[in-house]
Amino acid sequence: xxxxxxxxxxxLLAKIDTLRMVTEDVHAFIPARVRTExxxxxxxxxxxxxxxIAEKKITVERAGPDAAVRKLARDFRIERGEAxxxxxxxxxxxxxAVDDGPTIKACRILGQxxxxxxxxxxxxRNAGRLNAExxxxxxxxxxxxxxxxxxxxxxxxxxxxxxxx
Numbered sequence: 001x002x003x004x005x006x007x008x009x010x011x012l013l014a015k016i017d018t019l020r021m022v023t024e025d026v027h028a029f030i031p032a033r034v035r036t037e038x039x040x041x042x043x044x045x046x047x048x049x050x051x052x053i054a055e056k057k058i059t060v061e062r063a064g065p066d067a068a069v070r071k072l073a074r075d076f077r078i079e080r081g082e083a084x085x086x087x088x089x090x091x092x093x094x095x096x097a098v099d100d101g102p103t104i105k106a107c108r109i110l111g112q113x114x115x116x117x118x119x120x121x122x123x124x125r126n127a128g129r130l131n132a133e134x135x136x137x138x139x140x141x142x143x144x145x146x147x148x149x150x151x152x153x154x155x156x157x158x159x160x161x162x163x164x165x
Contacts, residue, residue, distance in 0.1 A: 009116060030061070
């Protein structure tokens with residue numbers, strides 16, 4: 001699968017130490033603005049992302065015309081990095097990996113396929129790459145860093161425990 005990542009999902013996956021595992025199965029692309037956002041602070045997740053860019057596990061692509069990106073940001077009230085990622089995903093016909101609420105709403109309106117960090121975690125559990133215990137530990141970490149509604153948390157926890165899609 002090819003996916004364009006927003007900074008929110010990239011950082012969340014790095015924080016729970018699953019980004020490398022995800023990029024073994026997914027060709028990861030990011031726009032330049034997302035790279036800038038992810039590397040702005042000197043943190044563990046920034047160092048991991050920088051390393052993976054250097055190793056070419058994450059490809060940095062140029063986003064579209066500035067006017068088109070600004071229009072997406074304005075129309076959907078999303079930040080510039082999210083707008084660049086959304087534009088790039090639509091242009092390339094890739095799925096968008098995003099955990100930002102307003103950008104998820106924009107995806108739904110536009111019919112843009114998207115996944116979240118929770119989706120990747122469930123997928124790794126279902127593929128047997130993580131056992132239930134390890135997946136639940138990572139999911140609990142994800143819950144501390146991410147902002148997920150109660151219904152999403154309950155459903156994801158059940159799916160991870162049971163190993164169901």
